[in-house]
Structures are given as C-alpha cells and as structure tokens.
Amino acid sequence: MSQYSAPRxxxxxxxxxxxxxxxxxxxxxxxLEQYAYLEIRPPLFEETSLFVRSLGEVTDVVEKEMFTxxxxxxxxxxxxxxxxxxxxxxxxxxxxxxxxxxKLYYIGPMFRFERPQAARQRQFHQVGIEAIGSHxxxxxxxxxxxxxxxxxxLGIQGFTVHMNSIGNAEDRVHYKDALKSFLEPQIxxxxxxxxxxxxxxxxxxxxxxxxxCKKRNTDAPAFLDVLCEESATHFAEVxxxxxxxxxxxxxxxGIIRGLDYYTHTVFEIRLPSLGARDxxxxxxxxxxxxxxxxxxxxPAIGFSLGVxxxxxxxxxxxxxxxxxxxxxCPVYVASLGEEDRASAFVLAEGLRRAGLTVDLDFEGRRIxxxxxxxxxxxxxxxxxxxxxxxxxxxxQVKDMEHSEQIELPNDGDLPTEIxxxxxxxxxxxx
RNA sequence: GUGGCUAUAGCUCAGGUGGUUAGAGCACCAGAUUGUGGUUCUGGGGGUCGGCGGUUCAAGUCCGCUUAGCCACCCCA
Numbered sequence: 001m002s003q004y005s006a007p008r009x010x011x012x013x014x015x016x017x018x019x020x021x022x023x024x025x026x027x028x029x030x031x032l033e034q035y036a037y038l039e040i041r042p043p044l045f046e047e048t049s050l051f052v053r054s055l056g057e058v059t060d061v062v063e064k065e066m067f068t069x070x071x072x073x074x075x076x077x078x079x080x081x082x083x084x085x086x087x088x089x090x091x092x093x094x095x096x097x098x099x100x101x102x103k104l105y106y107i108g109p110m111f112r113f114e115r116p117q118a119a120r121q122r123q124f125h126q127v128g129i130e131a132i133g134s135h136x137x138x139x140x141x142x143x144x145x146x147x148x149x150x151x152x153x154l155g156i157q158g159f160t161v162h163m164n165s166i167g168n169a170e171d172r173v174h175y176k177d178a179l180k181s182f183l184e185p186q187i188x189x190x191x192x193x194x195x196x197x198x199x200x201x202x203x204x205x206x207x208x209x210x211x212x213c214k215k216r217n218t219d220a221p222a223f224l225d226v227l228c229e230e231s232a233t234h235f236a237e238v239x240x241x242x243x244x245x246x247x248x249x250x251x252x253x254g255i256i257r258g259l260d261y262y263t264h265t266v267f268e269i270r271l272p273s274l275g276a277r278d279x280x281x282x283x284x285x286x287x288x289x290x291x292x293x294x295x296x297x298x299p300a301i302g303f304s305l306g307v308x309x310x311x312x313x314x315x316x317x318x319x320x321x322x323x324x325x326x327x328x329c330p331v332y333v334a335s336l337g338e339e340d341r342a343s344a345f346v347l348a349e350g351l352r353r354a355g356l357t358v359d360l361d362f363e364g365r366r367i368x369x370x371x372x373x374x375x376x377x378x379x380x381x382x383x384x385x386x387x388x389x390x391x392x393x394x395x396q397v398k399d400m401e402h403s404e405q406i407e408l409p410n411d412g413d414l415p416t417e418i419x420x421x422x423x424x425x426x427x428x429x430x
Numbered sequence: 431g432u433g434g435c436u437a438u439a440g441c442u443c444a445g446g447u448g449g450u451u452a453g454a455g456c457a458c459c460a461g462a463u464u465g466u467g468g469u470u471c472u473g474g475g476g477g478u479c480g481g482c483g484g485u486u487c488a489a490g491u492c493c494g495c496u497u498a499g500c501c502a503c504c505c506c507a
Contacts, residue, residue: 061505193503282507307507334467371466388465396465
C-alpha cells in the first residue's frame with residue numbers, strides 16, 4: 001500500500017463507480033433541462049469575501065468550514081456552495097441587463113472543512129438550480145417540484161417535502177421577538193443544547209429532537225403567525241401552485257435554514273431512512289442576496305441536491321447495483337505467437353478507426369489467458385490471429401456468447417461483419 | 431471542534447486467558463499432451479497484523495500516543 005491516502009473526507013471514484021455517478025448527474029440534468037434551466041459553470045473557487053458576504057459572517061460555514069488559500073494579498077476559498085458564485089456570475093456578466101429573469105443550473109463539487117460522517121464529505125457534489133429575477137409564487141412551486149422530480153426520476157422512494165416561510169427581514173425581527181418572549185420564562189426547562197441555541201441561534205431551538213423540548217415547542221409561536229399579509233399571501237399561493245402540480249408537501253415550522261440569505265419560502269427534501277443526516281435537498285428563496293451583492297434588488301430562489309446522500313439512498317434501496325461495473329470492451333484481439341502481436345496491434349487500430357471499441361493484450365499472455373481476459377472484460381467478439389491466418393489474410397472471429405467461430409477475410413468489410421455480430425442479440429430480442 | 435466504536439492479504443473475515451515459519455473463502459496468476467474463454471482439478475504469488483512508542487524472555491494479542499474509517503453531536507447537501 002502506498003504511504004499516501006486520499007485526504008480526509010475525500011474519495012476516489014473508480015471506473016466501476018463512474019457509470020452510477022454519471023447516471024445520477026445525467027438523470028438530474030435531463031429533468032432540469034426539461035424545465036428549461038440552462039447550465040452555468042462558475043470556477044470552483046472565489047474570493048473569500050464573496051462567501052463571507054453572501055452566507056453571513058456568523059454562520060458555521062464561514063466560521064469554521066471554509067477551505068481557504070492565502071497567496072500574498074489575495075485570499076480565495078473553494079466554494080462551500082454554489083449560490084454565491086452563480087449570483088456573482090449573473091451580475092458580472094450582466095445577465096441582469098440583457099434578460100433579467102434567468103433559470104440556471106449547476107453540477108459540480110463543493111468543499112466544506114467538516115468532520116466526515118454518513119452522507120457528509122469534505123468534497124461532495126451538488127446538483128442545483130437558481131431561478132433569478134422573479135417573486136412569482138408559481139416559481140417557488142416549480143423549484144420545489146423540480147427538486148422532488150429529480151429525486152423521483154432516480155427511483156428513490158420514501159422522501160418527504162417539507163417547507164416553511166420565514167418571511168422578509170422585518171418578519172424575522174418580529175418573529176425573533178415573539179420566540180424570545182415565549183422561551184425566556186422557561187428556557188431553564190429546555191435541554192442544555194437548547195439553552196446554548198437560545199443564545200447563539202434562537203431559531204434552532206425549534207428543531208431540537210429531545211422529546212421534552214419537542215413537546216414544549218408545540219406551543220411555540222410559528223413564523224407563519226407573525227408573517228405580514230404580503231408574505232402570508234405569497235406563501236399561500238406557493239402552496240396552491242404546488243397543489244396544482246399534485247406535489248405533496250408538509251408545512252414544517254421547524255425549518256429555518258442555516259444561511260443568512262434565505263427569505264420567504266424555505267424547504268427541504270428528507271429521507272428519514274438515511275439516519276441522522278437525512279436532508280438530501282435544501283433550498284429556498286433569497287430575495288435580498290442580489291442587492292446585498294451589489295446588484296439591483298432582485299428576487300430569486302434555488303435549491304441544491306447532495307449527490308452523496310442520493311447515492312447512499314440508492315444503495316440502500318437497491319437502485320445502485322444495476323449501474324455499477326466497468327463498461328465492457330466489446331471487441332478483443334487475441335494473438336497466438338510472438339510474431340502475431342504486431343499484426344494484432346495493427347488490426348485493432350483498424351477496427352477502432354472504423355468506430356469499434358477494441359482492446360488487446362499488453363501483458364505478454366498466451367492465447368488461453370488472452371481469451372480469459374477477453375471474457376472477463378465483457379468482450380462479445382474475439383478476433384484471433386495466428387501464423388496461418390496471417391499467411392492467408394484472414395482472422396478467426398469468435399462470438400463469445402454463442403461459442404461460434406467463423407473465418408473471415410481480413411479486409412475492409414471486417415468491421416461491418418463484427419458490427420453485425422455485436423447487434424445480433426438486439427435483433428434476436430425483437 | 432466534541433464523543434463512542436473499529437483497524438489482520440486486493441475484498442469479506444478467522445486468529446480462547448500474550449508463546450514456534452499468521453490462516454480461510456473469494457479475487458489474482460499459472461498448469462491440466464504444446465492454436466482458443468466462462469465449469470472442474472492442481473499449484474503459486476501476495477500481509478512491516480494502520481503507524482510510532484511502551485510493558486514482557488516473548489505482542490496480531492496488553493498499555494499509551496497518532497492516523498484513518500464508521501457512527502453520533504454542533505451544523506449541513
């Protein structure tokens with residue numbers, strides 16, 4: 001074993017895992033493009049201050065989870081999430097000037113310096129969308145629905161959609177006051193964690209899992225009680241629009257979200273079977289962020305889906321197996337003697353030029369091991385070339401599936417003949 | 431950042447109370463009348479027992495530290 005291992009919280013995706021990983025990304029991509037979202041690819045790192053500004057200085061992500069790199073005067077940070085980058089790109093490239101309403105999506109790795117856990121890594125992939133430039137409640141519904149549709153498209157069962165509204169900035173101030181006066185007289189009765197949350201991030205007291213705290217929270221004021229009329233109406237319309245899409249959801253007044261930029265609609269998709277870390281999609285509206293970052297006041301909403309959690313869920317639900325495994329090499333060229341290797345080498349290249357996927361032995365194996373290797377690699381057709389074949393300008397063509405072997409001239413028609421064998425099953429199936 | 435559990439071959443794991451050259455299954459490689467796969471049989475390679483240090487005549491086995499993984503907390507995709 002090498003003395004080196006992948007950095008903590010990272011992993012190598014090996015050839016046999018790539019098809020599964022790509023299947024997840026491509027399935028999501030297909031859904032997003034159906035809803036007319038267009039891909040954007042910002043860089044993987046940004047100026048550190050971009051994240052500090054957008055996520056909020058006192059958030060955990062900024063305080064202790066950033067991968068930051070100092071070079072002289074410049075400080076850059078590997079993106080812990082993509083919303084900030086997408087908004088930055090939206091403004092920098094003047095997308096707001098040319099066509100203010102944009103539906104964008106991204107797929108790629110994110111980085112957070114956290115302690116690894118189930119469904120949590122330091123480098124992880126997210127698939128996400130950002131719909132910028134509209135406050136239309138139907139857009140909120142679409143975004144939530146698209147997230148759920150991605151999860152569905154992967155075949156994952158048992159997920160639930162939870163949402164809440166945390167209103168605008170003023171609503172939040174009102175709510176904080178209301179919550180404070182509810183908790184203050186009884187905070188001593190709450191668990192130790194909640195007492196700390198009360199000081200640090202009072203909203204989080206609401207999603208404590210302790211039975212006693214939970215019971216007390218049932219009487220707590222909800223955001224929904226203090227929303228101004230406009231916010232309340234918006235939220236009601238989001239629900240109505242979700243209904244129109246036949247998308248089931250639960251109102252969950254405990255959903256607060258950890259990043260400062262969220263407003264109004266916030267939502268999560270959860271998969272309880274995953275264990276402690278069961279949120280696979282998180283998202284919400286961020287109507288204040290674009291202005292905060294120097295643009296015009298522009299409403300927006302988005303989500304991000306964690307690929308790690310999705311893969312875990314697919315594994316547990318038996319959806320991963322069929323996508324695992326190296327792609328087969330359909331054609332293999334075997335050679336008999338040492339003198340035949342050069343011919344095999346050239347023959348393989350000719351077939352590749354004709355569009356076939358071909359490999360041959362580079363380990364000096366004899367014929368038998370070559371056949372074994374070909375079978376293991378999933379070859380449907382093996383070409384065998386020996387002294388006799390060379391002299392007569394032919395090759396042995398073996399159909400591995402049917403154990404049939406025929407002799408064919410080694411000429412320009414060979415690729416077509418091989419193709420015919422490769423397609424044989426398909427025809428027989430019909 | 432905090433806590434619990436774990437660490438033996440590529441993989442899954444055996445290795446009572448410390449005691450000779452550390453084992454199995456699978457995988458890998460090779461042979462079974464010398465030009466042919468998937469079955470079978472036979473043989474083979476491969477382990478600094480995560481790393482460092484300690485106790486001991488003797489440590490895979492006991493102790494300490496460290497690293498990594500898993501799980502949970504904080505938080506989060």
